[in-house]
């Protein structure tokens with residue numbers, strides 16, 4: 001947009017295009033993926049528009065992260081019980097004998113009813129950035145702590161390249177954002193996030209299980225047809241650094257070659273003005289079917305529940321006015 005204007009000015013023969021541009025209120029329309037008047041600088045808005053992600057250094061304090069880590073450990077040992085929480089074991093150890101505590105756990109999700117962990121979702125430091133993408137009415141839609149285990153040698157600790165929107169029956173995509181905070185230093189050795197910058201401007205793609213010999217974690221669908229030539233960026237982050245990214249951004253994470261459990265905490269937020277969609281007949285039908293199969297296993301085969309309901313049940317308002325997706 002700014003480029004176009006500059007060209008227009010040049011064509012008009014204006015001698016001082018720079019000054020002319022600064023007096024024209026282009027900013028409202030100049031950026032597609034963030035809200036006018038938000039906390040982001042023009043440079044940050046431009047970066048997110050172009051790349052589909054934005055890293056904010058040192059956004060969450062070490063003290064808060066230590067508190068979440070301690071809570072996570074208590075959930076893993078069973079000392080703290082959270083209603084509705086899903087505790088997921090790594091596929092490599094899912095069938096092995098008893099492993100105690102956090103060493104058995106690859107992620108916990110749906111801890112929206114835990115007052116301690118949910119503080120992460122309500123953290124004003126995070127929400128002021130979230131608001132830049134969602135606008136002022138915000139719901140927490142999906143909560144996770146990922147505890148990427150040391151790879152057992154089968155590469156099962158990888159997360160295939162995917163778009164989070166594949167899992168979401170609500171739109172518009174541009175009013176959804178993920179906040180992902182490193183709970184310790186993450187780099188290529190322990191499997192940091194890998195992103196394809198700019199992929200957020202594309203379409204939601206078909207996702208399936210990758211054909212990995214060592215096995216793949218339940219519901220870890222991947223994009224089949226992304227270009228292997230697309231530039232990849234490894235997001236190396238320090239404890240407390242937080243990346244905000246668009247739900248169409250293609251991303252994954254590499255294998256953990258260390259002996260430690262690589263930890264991150266994340267929340268997907270959406271504007272409460274978003275609406276639910278029907279995924280029947282779309283590429284999302286496979287994840288919808290798989291989710292409902294798990295729900296039926298959990299609650300009995302006769303339960304009448306839709307993919308939308310599964311999401312409606314987890315959604316929690318964190319700021320502003322309620323709406324269709326979170327009441």
Ligand SMILES: CCCCCCCCCCCCCCCCC(=O)SCCNC(=O)CCNC(=O)[C@H](O)C(C)(C)COP(=O)(O)OP(=O)(O)OC[C@H]1O[C@@H](n2cnc3c(N)ncnc32)[C@H](O)[C@@H]1OP(=O)(O)O
Nearest residue numbers: 087088089090091094095164167217218219220294295310
């Ligand atoms: C109302 C709630 C309904 C539940 C719906 C679930 C919601 C899912 C929505 C996904 C949202 C994702 C958001 C976007 C972010 C992108 C991602 O994170 S993708 C990955 C998301 N993954 C998940 O959501 C998986 C959630 N996990 C689970 O549902 C469970 O942990 C489980 C994998 C179903 C296993 O739970 P459970 O049945 O309690 O476990 P067991 O009794 O020990 O095992 C049963 C069976 O499953 C095998 N198994 C266990 N763990 C794994 C694994 N990690 N991968 C593959 N298979 C696994 C285990 O071996 C048993 O198999 P068997 O043949 O029956 O012996």
Ligand SMILES: Nc1ncnc2c1ncn2[C@@H]1O[C@H](COP(=O)(O)OP(=O)(O)OP(=O)(O)O)[C@@H](O)[C@H]1O
Nearest residue numbers: 158159160161188191192194210251252253254255
């Ligand atoms: N054969 C594959 N098929 C599908 N996805 C893959 C494959 N190999 C790697 N990936 C995915 O690509 C991303 C990065 O993987 P990669 O193994 O290159 O990362 P890394 O080991 O952390 O980095 P590097 O080895 O380059 O230092 C991860 O999301 C991973 O799951």
Ligand SMILES: O=C(O)CCC(=O)C(=O)O
Nearest residue numbers: 146148159164252253264
């Ligand atoms: O922390 C990771 O490895 C990435 C997880 C992820 O992208 C997801 O669960 O959607």
Ligand SMILES: [Fe+2]
Nearest residue numbers: 162163164251
């Ligand atoms: Fe993801």
Ligand SMILES: [Mg+2]
Nearest residue numbers: 188253254255
């Ligand atoms: Mg590699």
